[in-house]
Amino acid sequence: MFLKRSKKHVYLKNMAFSLVSKEDPQKSLDVVCKDKQEYEIWISALKYLIVAGPPPESSSSLPKLADLITPVETKTMRDNIHVANDVFMVGDGAWGQLGNGCDTFISEPVFIKSLLNAQVMQVVLGDKHTVAIDKDGDLWSCGYGGSGRLGVGHTAHSLVPIRVPCLEVIVSVSCGGMHSLAVSRSGGLFAWGSNLRGQLGIDHVGDVTTPCSVSISQVVAASAGAFHSFAIVNDKSLYSWGAGDYGTLGRNYLDDSLVPCLVRGLEDVSIIVSGSFHAVAVDTKGCLYTWGFGSSGCLGHGNFDICAVPKPVSWFKDMDAISVAAGVAHTVTVMRDRKTMESRVYSFGAINGPQSASRNVPVPTLMTQFRDENIRQVSCGAFHSAAITNSGDKIYIWDVAHELPLVINGLEGKVIRSVNCGGSHTCVMVAKEWLRDSETLSCMACLQDFTFVHRRHHCRRCGGIFCAKCTCRRHPLLYLGHIDPVRVCDPCFDHLVRE
Ligand SMILES: [Zn+2]
Ligand SMILES: [Zn+2]
Numbered sequence: 128m129f130l131k132r133s134k135k136h137v138y139l140k141n142m143a144f145s146l147v148s149k150e151d152p153q154k155s156l157d158v159v160c161k162d163k164q165e166y167e168i169w170i171s172a173l174k175y176l177i178v179a180g181p182p183p184e185s186s187s188s189l190p191k192l193a194d195l196i197t198p199v200e201t202k203t204m205r206d207n208i209h210v211a212n213d214v215f216m217v218g219d220g221a222w223g224q225l226g227n228g229c230d231t232f233i234s235e236p237v238f239i240k241s242l243l244n245a246q247v248m249q250v251v252l253g254d255k256h257t258v259a260i261d262k263d264g265d266l267w268s269c270g271y272g273g274s275g276r277l278g279v280g281h282t283a284h285s286l287v288p289i290r291v292p293c294l295e296v297i298v299s300v301s302c303g304g305m306h307s308l309a310v311s312r313s314g315g316l317f318a319w320g321s322n323l324r325g326q327l328g329i330d331h332v333g334d335v336t337t338p339c340s341v342s343i344s345q346v347v348a349a350s351a352g353a354f355h356s357f358a359i360v361n362d363k364s365l366y367s368w369g370a371g372d373y374g375t376l377g378r379n380y381l382d383d384s385l386v387p388c389l390v391r392g393l394e395d396v397s398i399i400v401s402g403s404f405h406a407v408a409v410d411t412k413g414c415l416y417t418w419g420f421g422s423s424g425c426l427g428h429g430n431f432d433i434c435a436v437p438k439p440v441s442w443f444k445d446m447d448a449i450s451v452a453a454g455v456a457h458t459v460t461v462m463r464d465r466k467t468m469e470s471r472v473y474s475f476g477a478i479n480g481p482q483s484a485s486r487n488v489p490v491p492t493l494m495t496q497f498r499d500e501n502i503r504q505v506s507c508g509a510f511h512s513a514a515i516t517n518s519g520d521k522i523y524i525w526d527v528a529h530e531l532p533l534v535i536n537g538l539e540g541k542v543i544r545s546v547n548c549g550g551s552h553t554c555v556m557v558a559k560e561w562l563r564d565s566e567t568l569s570c571m572a573c574l575q576d577f578t579f580v581h582r583r584h585h586c587r588r589c590g591g592i593f594c595a596k597c598t599c600r601r602h603p604l605l606y607l608g609h610i611d612p613v614r615v616c617d618p619c620f621d622h623l624v625r626e
Pocket of ligand 2: 244586587588589590591615616617618619620
């Protein structure tokens, strides 16, 4: 057998090869790889075999080629284009934080067309701004630009997401009130925006308008509050910095800190969630701790005191935390009972629902509205909260001041993957699928209305609907099983050429 690289299809260059039998040239095997990395593994292994010959039967030192290669997933493209998501936003858009090009309030979730091609993996919301990460680890932001919180080098507002210059591949991001934190693939931490109280952790105060490196390494997760920040590092210890009043830093003093310092008395931290002035942490055993400003009862300790060190919430001593969220003065958790394995939603702090006798409740209170629902994830905005069901078929949103959870309409039939609440806006991520005909009456590129002759065509990569002219280019999509070129829109074609 020998190696023959594909010349027939130029777009398969460095992606495919043929194995042809020396004895019988009619016998051949064409191999198309999922990506360049898989191709390189094949080529390296085949080159080795050509030089060294086949390994002896008993050899265990040579790794099996099959072990080096991850199987190509077969997906039904129409139902689930990729692991990427479609982004829907709802709520206050006064500063462009919805990313839909408008500055108005939206009462039903609206599809964010500007992120259609970006293959978005995560969206997080600040008080008046929004940051998204795409599949390549690039950052996009929109909304209020004051204090440089968009990270784009200036303080102007933006009604649509714009690219944030960051030199590293970003894997997760967290937005505080006016600043943001981004964790890179190599464990680095970047911060930008308001730095009034040292919340960027860069050893001085003063706003920063582009992502700058924080001197902490091996970061696995970060969470930003109103004027403070947290990071979990590789050994599962927790670091805090920024505004220290109210004991928010969890370090038993009330001074501000300009650089990350270890939070003592808390080990094996797996989750850190920052409210505006309080914090919620979960350790690897599932135990839940809170600390910070407790005047609303949002710490769940049975009082309204400030707590300057992490303290377990004794109410939850026989429960594991599944999902936790914190707002300005309230906390919402999904807890699973260790005996019955049943999950329940609890809230505490400023939760003046019709069922509550007083405005501020200092102990975890069961949200009976969810008694018959299996809730997977909760999120808190400044004064509102949201929850999604385990199956992803429903999303509830409620205002902590006076409303019961209500199912949000407009996402029927979609698979909801996650929800994230900001100051007064909410982002819902749903599994990416082909847009439905009813979702756009005009081409998403040239905006001309569809007619009997000006017909609809789906871009096979992003699932958007375009006219024939705006999807005239073709490209293979190997991860979806399209070896031959298929119809893609112009922005997707540009993405594919760059990849
Ligand atoms: Zn068009
Ligand atoms: Zn497309």
